[in-house]
Amino acid sequence: MSDSVELVWSRSAVYIHPTKNNKDNIAGYLSLVRPPDGEILISWVPESLIKLSKQDYESYVQVDLSLDGEVTQKNQVFVSKPPSMSVGSLARSSHAFSIKLSDLYSMQMREPSLGWWYGSILLFTKQAETLPVLFFHDDESEVEKRRTKTMQKKRDDWGGEFFMEKLENYVDIRPSTLEKGVYLINPSAQDTLAFAPPVTTSNEVSGPNSAKAATWGDLKWNIFEKLAQVTRYSRKASQSMFDRTPAPLRSMLNIPEVEQLGQDFDSARVFLAEWALGIVQDQEDFQRKNININLNTYDSHFDDFSIVAQSIERRNPVTLEEWESFFDENDGRLTVTAEEVKERIFHGGLEPQVRPKAWLFLLNVYPWDTSAVERASIIAEKRNEYYRLKRKWWENIDMQENDSFWKDQKNRIEKDVLRTDRNIPLFEQSETPHPDPDSRLAQSGANPHLEQMRDMLITYNEYNENLGYVQGMSDLLSPLYVVLQDDALAFAAFCGFMERMERNFMRSQEGMRDQLSTLGHLTNFMLPKLYSHLAKADSIHFFFFFRMILVWFKREFEWDDVLRLWEVLWTNYYSSQFHLFIALAILDLNKAYIIERLHYFDEILKFINELSMTLDLDTVLTRAEELFTKFKLALDLVNWQNNQSEDTKSQTEVTEDLRMLLSREIVDQREQARPPGATGG
């Protein structure tokens, strides 16, 4: 029995991805086994190998499916000893491995993003061996499926976490101070030092450099410059430098999967960059000799890590069939998490037939965790409410005749309805004469949809007394009405939309001012060269983005693209203010032209205005996501650097409005009560 080991814990559907091609993926079991000598091993064995022994296979399945995948003292299960890393060619070619827990140095957990990529774990040994990245295909795991069914599964649960929980029974796991997701295993003081940059070095870096870096530009430059250097090191670093690299890092650099998979590399890069910050001082001579950095082309450095973008791709829109598969066919409740649905919509948008259903969720008409019956009752309530609100002004003849504010607002609304999206078939001119020739809407013939638009906007004017109707709102309502084709539902959805858009319409214009100012900070942070050009052109008020922000790019994209863009933004997937990253992406895509050709505010305004209907939405969305990823990365680096430095003076200040861009909660800015005598203007 010397060749058998006790199977302590086991997990199916853990894959390795030897190539980028899905068909090369290899399914296997990740397990913890106890050999007779007692020291636990982590092992991964391909399913095909396990199946060679029927008895082994049954044991793995049994342990995987047993409560929490663990067996009790009483019913110990034994299997054949898994091949160790360095034994025999069979193990090599099958990728199987097993390592002693005492050889484990650290691990990195990468959370899944459902429908996008699987969660994965990287294991680093003290000997810097190259272990395959382990991908948890939870959707194929029987245990996970059971947990989902029995509602035990929480939103962020994934296989990797259960593995870590089990592992914690046997080793001390401590999160690395450097990077979220990296954990040290049984760390010694020395280990910690090897991972974290030596204190003296870090002081040298942040001390003199930060003193100079009084402005954002300088400091950012430092960080990005170092990032760029790391990119080069990872490819062509000299052996001498490699020798000084901590072992786990060396192995990471060598893992081909790390280079192959864009998203893997992304997180690896954060890690590498942080490490680079620590050793940069030592490496200065090396850099001077080996790397030709042009200090004046900051933006080109930035572009160096466009590799991040390689993993960012748009997906197909959600079809009706797929949408329906998200819900239980009996009670109509979601069987996946709202988060998963939002992620899917963020990356692909919706097919037109899905919109009338999905938009009501996205616009908070009803919550995600409702049953079909509950939703039907919410709709009935909303319908009643709309007609009640509408009747209130409809029947108030006195107000209609004598309230000059009301009359002004009605005029304003009618004027705007008559010039909102009239190219859309629903709003076209009607040949039938209007029943009331005195109505302003009579000039468009009898078109009931224009009447509905007017009534919804007048009702909103009454419903949100403080704000009332303001120009631009008709642009926001019309797509909702066209998609939902139901005035009461469109009104409810519009109220949901206005929760976040109210700030755009305030009398003081405070909300617009804030957003333009944040866009300015963001541009300065992300595209400093362009920002300084705009400053010279007297344009850093960013007024030329007023229209785009006020009505969420309604005038910049074709109708179908507007619908797609809005549903993407409504998910709040990365940020409730992702629209500012859309604006940033538009700037980024055009920065070369702007810098080269446009030198005055009027030129820039004209140029930006005329981008209207020329922008490709997928290009913009992809770039926006890429910029968000870079933005988050840069903030992480700044945070980390600030944490390293105890001297608050040398810390980099990031304005609160930029930090807020990571929030997914909508910015709640409300209009104050309308002062007496104030017009709607």
Added chain:
Amino acid sequence: MPPKKSMLKVIILGDSGVGKTSLMQQFVNKKFFSQYKATIGADFLTKELTLDNRKVVLQIWDTAGQERFQSLGVAFYRGADCCVLMYDVTNHKSFENLETWHDEFLLQANPLDPENFPFTVIGNKIDVEEGKRQVSAQKAQRWCQEKGNFPYFETSAKEATGVDQAFDVTARNALQQDDAEGLDQEYPDGVDFSQYEQEPSGCAC
């Protein structure tokens, strides 16, 4: 020395829906479209004119008519050489608001000599049937005289009535203002504004 080419900046202000965009489109592109979308933010068109053998480029700024949107508009008020105040002859309220627009402009643009800054006043939509008119020409003229002898024009952007005359006088006053301020900046060579002139979307009804 060849005669210099001046860039004259003209701002059109007035209530929402009085026809600012239509007037500008009619003057520059000779087109009328009854359903221009409400202007959001600001935009401008340019047109080259010859005034007494002098070539000028008129840069005409069209702005949103809802008052609250003006508070962010300082950026484009600056350096204006003339301001066109516009109302709709079928809408008395839009006439009453000329006063506000006038004051708002002086406040925001902050010209060197506000007393003598050139304004033009335009009453638009004179193509409508007589019964719908709410402001008489006499009443408007009287207001213009009182405010500072502002030239007054009545136009129909729809039928292209009075539009060229109104802009001709506006341009001359702007040129005078430009010369008087002595700050006229020659339009930089090498920037060809014709590249920006774009056909308006929609049909020419």
